[in-house]
Each structure stands twice: as structure tokens, then as C-alpha cells.
Amino acid sequence: MAKLSVIGTGYLGLTHAACMASLGHDVIAFDIDEAKIETLKTGKVPFHEPGLDPIVEQEIASGRLTFTTSWEDVAAQADVHFICVGTPQSAYSEAADMSQVRGAVQSLAPLLTRPSLVVGKSTVPVGTAQSIADILVAESPAGADTHLVWNPEFLREGFAVEDTLHPDRIVLGVSHDVDVDTLKDVYATPLAEGTPLIVSDYPTAELVKVAANSFLATKISFINAFADLCDVTGANVTTLADAIGFDTRIGRRFLNAGIGFGGGCLPKDIRALQARAAELGVADQFEFLRAADHINLSRRSKVVELAKAALGGSLDGAKIAVLGAAFKPDSDDIRDSPALSIAGALHENGAHVTVHDPEALHSVRLRYPHLGTADTVNDVLADADIVLHLTEWKEYREIDPQAVKALVKNAIIIDGRNVLDLETWASAGWAITYLGKPGS
Ligand code: UDX
Numbered sequence: 001m002a003k004l005s006v007i008g009t010g011y012l013g014l015t016h017a018a019c020m021a022s023l024g025h026d027v028i029a030f031d032i033d034e035a036k037i038e039t040l041k042t043g044k045v046p047f048h049e050p051g052l053d054p055i056v057e058q059e060i061a062s063g064r065l066t067f068t069t070s071w072e073d074v075a076a077q078a079d080v081h082f083i084c085v086g087t088p089q090s091a092y093s094e095a096a097d098m099s100q101v102r103g104a105v106q107s108l109a110p111l112l113t114r115p116s117l118v119v120g121k122s123t124v125p126v127g128t129a130q131s132i133a134d135i136l137v138a139e140s141p142a143g144a145d146t147h148l149v150w151n152p153e154f155l156r157e158g159f160a161v162e163d164t165l166h167p168d169r170i171v172l173g174v175s176h177d178v179d180v181d182t183l184k185d186v187y188a189t190p191l192a193e194g195t196p197l198i199v200s201d202y203p204t205a206e207l208v209k210v211a212a213n214s215f216l217a218t219k220i221s222f223i224n225a226f227a228d229l230c231d232v233t234g235a236n237v238t239t240l241a242d243a244i245g246f247d248t249r250i251g252r253r254f255l256n257a258g259i260g261f262g263g264g265c266l267p268k269d270i271r272a273l274q275a276r277a278a279e280l281g282v283a284d285q286f287e288f289l290r291a292a293d294h295i296n297l298s299r300r301s302k303v304v305e306l307a308k309a310a311l312g313g314s315l316d317g318a319k320i321a322v323l324g325a326a327f328k329p330d331s332d333d334i335r336d337s338p339a340l341s342i343a344g345a346l347h348e349n350g351a352h353v354t355v356h357d358p359e360a361l362h363s364v365r366l367r368y369p370h371l372g373t374a375d376t377v378n379d380v381l382a383d384a385d386i387v388l389h390l391t392e393w394k395e396y397r398e399i400d401p402q403a404v405k406a407l408v409k410n411a412i413i414i415d416g417r418n419v420l421d422l423e424t425w426a427s428a429g430w431a432i433t434y435l436g437k438p439g440s
Contacts, residue, residue, distance in 0.1 A: 001025050002186050005078035007104050009036060009067070011160060011264070011333065012121065012153055013084030014045065015052055019164040020082075021059035023189050028066050028077045040067045048332035048359040051161040075111035080182060082119045084153070087272070088264070094271035096125055105132050112140035117182050121153045123209050123269055125276040129202035133175060147178045150202050152209035157263065158330035165189075169196045173205020213269040214289055219254040220261050221292035224299055227257035227436025237436030238418055257436045259342065259390060259416040260299040262327035264335040267293070299435070300338055303416055304345045306433055307386055310412050316350035319409065321384035323377070324391025325357035325364045332359035334367065339390035342416070343371055356380035358393055381407040392417040401428035415439075 001024050006017035009031040017029040031037050039046050043057045059065035068074065074081065085100035101122055108118070118136055120129055133148040140146040150173030155163035170187055172180050180199055184191060191197060200208075227237040237257040245252025261267065270289045277286040304315075311318050320343075327337040334340055340355070347353045347370055354372035355364055361373050374380035377395065381387060381404050389396055401424055405411050411430040413420070418434045425432045426440035433439040 002080050002182060003078045004028070004186065005030060005074045005081045007031075007074065007081060007083050007108070008085035008100070008122075009033075009040060010084070010086060011047065011049060011157055012155060013082070014040070014056070015049060015155060015160040015164050016082060016084055016121065016153070018052060018055045018059055018065060019161060020186065021062070021065040022055050022165070023186075024064070025186065026064050026077075027059075028068055028074060030068050030071070030074050032069060034069050037067045037069050048330075049160050050158060050330055055161065071107045071111055075108065075113070078116075079114070080117045080119060080186060081108060082121055082151075084121050086264070087122050087124055087268075089268040089271055093275060095275035096123070096268065096272040098124065098128065101128070101132070105135055106139070109136050109139035109146070110141070112136070112142050112146050115142055115145035116140075116147070118146065118148045119183065120148065120150045123152065123213075123265065123272075124206055125272060126203050126206045126210070126280075127276075129173060129206055130175070133202070149174055149178060149180065149183055150205040151183065152205060154209070154212060157333055158328060166193065167195055169198060171198045171200065171205050171208050173200050173202040175202060210269055210273045213266050214273055214292075216254050217261055217266045217270045217296070218288065218292045220256075220266075221295040223255045223257045224260055224436075225295050228302075230436040234438060235436075236438060239437075256418065258299070258392075258418050259303055259338040259435065260296040262336040262338045262341070263331075263333060264327075267296070267336045299416075300341045300345065302435065303342050303388065303390075303414060304349065306414055307346060307351075307388060308349070310386055310414070310431075310433065314350075315346055318346075318351045318385045319383055320346050320351045320353045321374075321380045321382075321387045321408070322346075322353060322355040323380065323387065323389045323396050324393060325355050326360040326391050329391055329393045332357075332363060334360050334363045337391075338416075340364065340368060340371075342388065342390060344368065347371060354380050354384075357391065358395055378404070378407060384408045385410050385412075387413040388416060389413060389420060390416045392419045396420075401425045401430050405429060 004025050004027045006013050006029045009029050017027045021027045043060050045053050083104050085104050087096040090097040129150040136146040230237040241255035244250050274286050274289050308315050322343045324339045343353045354374050356374045414433045
């Protein structure tokens with residue numbers, strides 16, 4: 001079994017490290033954040049990802065998963081190094097901030113004294129892999145015996161364990177002199193299950209990731225544009241999505257209209273791609289992504305306007321209950337969350353906003369101290385002038401509208417995710433508004 005290191009212990013890195021250990025590999029996971037590593041050593045996962053906690057616990061106990069903040073430990077103990085650090089949007093432009101990737105490569109390279117394989121998993125602008133390969137050869141003592149493979153990661157938060165253990169494809173980007181046998185061994189279990197393996201050059205592997213995320217983002221904005229058309233024509237966007245989704249060339253997934261996409265990937269990836277395309281002289285061809293981004297962001301202002309209209313034209317002093325803060329259910333990730341963007345805008349317009357979320361409230365209190373928070377659904381609804389359903393946790397679909405009606409001041413709800421059952425809510429006396437389909 002190969003000895004692996006995983007650099008970066010976020011949603012991607014920690015999940016990869018724990019899952020690789022569960023496949024039988026020895027894994028040393030590195031992070032520069034000492035407090036996080038200390039927490040991880042005790043077996044505590046610092047974020048919510050279904051199914052991850054027991055694997056981390058089990059693999060620490062097996063001795064296959066260890067944690068460190070020492071680059072020397074990483075270089076001494078592993079021969080295959082997975083780079084799983086973040087590439088968030090730059091604070092100064094739409095491009096990706098590559099400082100964490102650069103930092104990781106520059107710290108690791110001088111310590112690679114024996115033949116090693118570095119595997120890039122972070123989402124990067126096309127062209128990055130070749131430049132990292134050059135740095136590794138130039139700056140590692142092992143020189144040309146230090147190889148790089150680009151192996152993009154496609155995991156979805158909320159399904160990260162499943163997607164890592166049973167990926168729908170494995171993509172390996174290589175330069176002409178690098179073989180993929182070591183990684184075939186690392187991924188022997190999913191490959192034996194029949195997972196398709198695609199071996200390509202570096203730029204293709206880098207582009208697979210951004211192309212996939214751009215497609216998904218565009219698909220969501222496509223249906224959201226139709227949601228607006230449905231609103232002005234009286235059509236129903238969910239029925240429309242069902243009907244076109246039966247066409248197997250289109251497919252029904254990622255056609256759920258609502259307040260649109262957020263999170264740590266889709267928004268920043270479509271912006272980074274536009275920035276990179278402009279650098280490479282093909283900006284015009286990617287204008288559609290600007291439109292996709294614009295449609296997506298306009299969903300948020302649309303909900304603010306709908307709430308304002310429902311409250312008679314002013315948000316000032318209104319008591320607003322927000323159901324959901326995470327960018328999607330089964331995650332506590334609030335990065336670029338549409339729900340919190342809407343909550344923040346309502347607050348700026350003078351409303352008193354209280355937010356509930358089953359998992360993300362600790363982050364909300366930290367990052368959005370101006371918003372109120374409530375630990376239970378009943379508390380968030382208490383005395384509300386209007387309710388906004390913004391992240392489709394299962395718990396919210398199970399709310400009994402009849403029972404909670406007595407808690408609110410006005411039985412008015414906007415379903416920003418188009419999943420609450422019209423008949424149940426309307427027959428309980430609620431005025432319910434959807435985005436792109438007739439409400440009550
Ligand atoms: C995404 C990609 O799916 C994954 O392959 C990649 O590795 C990382 O980026 P993730 O960010 O976890 O994964 O979330 P995803 O499930 O793609 O959802 C993104 C956003 O789109 C969420 O805010 C979700 O609510 C929204 N969405 C999704 C819709 O608004 N409508 C849909 O039909 C689907």
C-alpha cells in the first residue's frame with residue numbers, strides 16, 4: 001500500500017484523507033492551522049459532512065490516519081502527496097487566489113529528496129499544472145524524479161464520502177513521461193468497481209473540473225431564467241423542468257429552480273474561468289457565464305423584492321424568519337450562501353431578521369453577528385411577519401403548517417426552493433409564493 005500525504009484538511013482534503021485511509025492506505029494529513037490539527041487529532045471533525053465522523057474516528061484508531069503541521073513529517077512519511085488546499089476567489093479580482101497552492105508547492109518541493117509523486121486535486125486555472133511540475137523539478141532535490149499528476153476532485157458537499165469512495169469518474173492528467181501506475185494502485189478499489197478512468201494531458205484534466213462546474217451552474221441559471229418567464233406567463237417551472245428532464249439528452253438533475261447556486265465552488269469557478277479565458281484571449285466565448293452569474297445573483301434580489309411587496313412595500317422594522325443558512329442542505333458551509341445573502345440584504349433594508357439552520361448557526365453567529373439566530377424552528381417563526389424558506393433541509397419539509405400557523409404574526413411564506421407542498425400549506429391558510437410557479 002502506498003504511503004500518502006494529504007495537504008489541506010477542508011471539506012475536500014479531510015474527506016480524501018479519511019477515505020484513502022479507509023481503503024487501507026497510510027495517510028498523514030497536513031494543515032497549517034494548528035488548532036484545527038489539534039481538534040482533528042482528538043477525532044473531532046470541525047465541519048458537518050454526513051458519514052465522515054465515524055470514518056475519521058475509525059481510521060485514527062486503526063493508526064492509518066495521522067495529522068501534522070510539520071512539512072518535514074509529510075516529506076519523511078509519504079511518497080504520494082495530494083494537494084487539496086483551497087483556491088477561493090481573489091479579494092482583488094474574479095480570478096482564483098492561488099496563494100495556498102503556491103505556498104504548499106514551495107514548502108514541499110525543497111523537502112522531496114527521494115522519488116515522489118505530487119497529485120493536484122485543487123481546482124486551478126488551466127496552465128497551473130505545468131508550472132507546478134516545472135517548480136517541482138527545479139526546486140526538489142530529487143529533481144526529475146519528482147512527478148506531478150493532475151487529478152481533479154468532483155465531490156459534492158453533503159455526499160463527499162460517497163463521491164470519494166465511489167466516484168463517477170477518475171481523471172488523471174499527466175505529462176508525457178509520467179506513468180499512472182501508482183495512482184491506479186491508490187484507487188484500486190474504485191477502479192475495481194468499474195469507475196471509468198480517463199488519462200489525459202494536464203490542461204484537459206484541469207479543464208474537466210471547470211467545464212463540469214460551468215455546465216452545472218449554467219444549467220441552474222438556465223432553469224432560473226425560465227422561472228422568471230414562468231412568473232410572467234403563469235406557467236409552472238417545476239412541471240416544465242420535469243417535462244424537459246425526461247429528454248435523456250437534457251436530464252432532470254440540476255434543473256431545480258429557486259434562489260440559485262452558492263457555495264465554495266460553482267460561483268468562484270465560473271468567475272475564475274472567465275478571468276482565465278480573458279487572459280487566454282477567448283473572453284467572448286465565455287460571456288454566457290457572465291449571464292449565468294447575473295441570473296443567479298438576481299434570484300437573491302428578487303426574493304428581497306417579493307418579501308417587500310408581500311409586506312406592503314416596506315421592510316423597515318419587519319420581523320422576518322429565515323429557514324436555512326447553509327448554501328445547501330446536509331452541509332454547514334455558508335460560503336456564498338444565497339440564503340445569507342438574502343438575509344443580509346433584508347437586514348440592510350431595515351428588517352429584523354432571525355435565521356434558523358440545523359447545522360450552520362455557529363458560523364452564522366461568527367460571520368453575521370448582526371443577524372438574529374434561533375435554535376429551533378418554533379423559535380424562529382415566533383411572531384414573524386413573513387417566513388422565507390431558503391435552504392431545503394428535510395426538517396423544513398416536515399413542518400406542519402397548521403401547527404406552526406399560531407406562532408407567526410402573518411401566515412405568509414416565500415419558498416425560495418420550490419419544494420414545499422402547495423396544497424398542504426395553502427389549505428392550512430398560508431399565502432405561499434414560489435419562484436416560477438403559481439402559489440396560493
Ligand atoms: C459542486 C459540484 O456539484 C461538485 O461536483 C464540485 O466538486 C464542487 O462544486 P457543491 O458545491 O457541493 O458541488 O454543491 P452542488 O450540489 O453542486 O450545489 C451547488 C449549488 O447549486 C447549491 O447552492 C444548490 O442549492 C444549487 N442548486 C443545485 C440549485 O439551485 N438547483 C439545482 O437544481 C441544483
